[in-house]
Amino acid sequence: MKIVFHEKYYNSEYAWDPAAAIGRLDGIMNVISENKEYEIITPNPAIEEDILRAHTKRHLQNIKNNPLLYELASLAAGGAIMAAEEGFKSNPTFAVIRPPGHHASADSCWGFCYFNNISISLLKLYSERKIKSAFVLDFDLHTGDGNINILTNRNDDFRVKILNPYSSGRTGYIKEVKSYMKNLENIDIFVASAGFDQGIDDWGHLLHPEDYTELGRLMREYSEKLCKGRRYALLEGGYNHSVLPKNVDSFCQGFK
Numbered sequence: 001m002k003i004v005f006h007e008k009y010y011n012s013e014y015a016w017d018p019a020a021a022i023g024r025l026d027g028i029m030n031v032i033s034e035n036k037e038y039e040i041i042t043p044n045p046a047i048e049e050d051i052l053r054a055h056t057k058r059h060l061q062n063i064k065n066n067p068l069l070y071e072l073a074s075l076a077a078g079g080a081i082m083a084a085e086e087g088f089k090s091n092p093t094f095a096v097i098r099p100p101g102h103h104a105s106a107d108s109c110w111g112f113c114y115f116n117n118i119s120i121s122l123l124k125l126y127s128e129r130k131i132k133s134a135f136v137l138d139f140d141l142h143t144g145d146g147n148i149n150i151l152t153n154r155n156d157d158f159r160v161k162i163l164n165p166y167s168s169g170r171t172g173y174i175k176e177v178k179s180y181m182k183n184l185e186n187i188d189i190f191v192a193s194a195g196f197d198q199g200i201d202d203w204g205h206l207l208h209p210e211d212y213t214e215l216g217r218l219m220r221e222y223s224e225k226l227c228k229g230r231r232y233a234l235l236e237g238g239y240n241h242s243v244l245p246k247n248v249d250s251f252c253q254g255f256k
Helices: 026-033 057-064 067-088 117-127 145-151 170-182 209-227 244-255
Strands: 002-004 039-041 093-095 133-138 159-163 190-194 231-235
Touching: 002 067, 026 244, 057 067, 067 093, 067 117, 067 190, 067 231, 093 244, 117 133, 117 145, 117 190, 117 231, 133 145, 145 159, 159 170, 170 209, 190 209, 190 244, 209 231, 209 244, 231 244
Parallel strands: 002 039, 002 093, 093 231, 133 159, 133 190, 190 231
Antiparallel strands: none
8 A cells, every 4th residue: 555745744833723733643653664565655736736726826826925834735635636646546645735735725725725735636547538537535524624625526427426424433433434425426535534533532532443444445336346446545634643543554454
């Protein structure tokens, strides 16, 4: 399994928020670096053409007004594109990127997000005529409104189905995801907007490590049924640094 990562993602000086907290990625990368199953690959920044498929010129300029923020946000978007390209080649890939993106809409952003990494990466594949449809599983505690705003109700022929599970119990949550995936058809690629703040020891107090393994396994199973195993995942939320590495690794063990 491939892991997208860049040393610059450790830089927390671009913002003062929990998503940029010092040490947030250290534990994740410590676990990953110790596992020979993971191959770390290094991305380049997304170019403006890539970003503008998902965002307005005004929004791009607003982010560029902060040079460090633009450097890191465009690098995160580039990491998402690399993950998408690998995923399209049926190489399951998890991108450990900062800052996150699922609350970034075409002309605005909030929730520690700046560029919509999911949208930028999917629209890159679509622009190259590699895909015409996608399924997004957004299991972050907070609904990815940016994903919805950019990727649904489009005026082109790109079709995207998005599930933000709402079930309140562990068993029901997994059952909801499985039931939704069972009814999917004509999907070209799977992507997880992978936030871990629903964790039992995080803000959501809901999902255990084994639940994240099951979410990863379901992504693997149904992507293999529907689209030759094309799948990738991008890190979003997750704020308890002591449990985040375990939860990420648990997901990857099912996803790989």
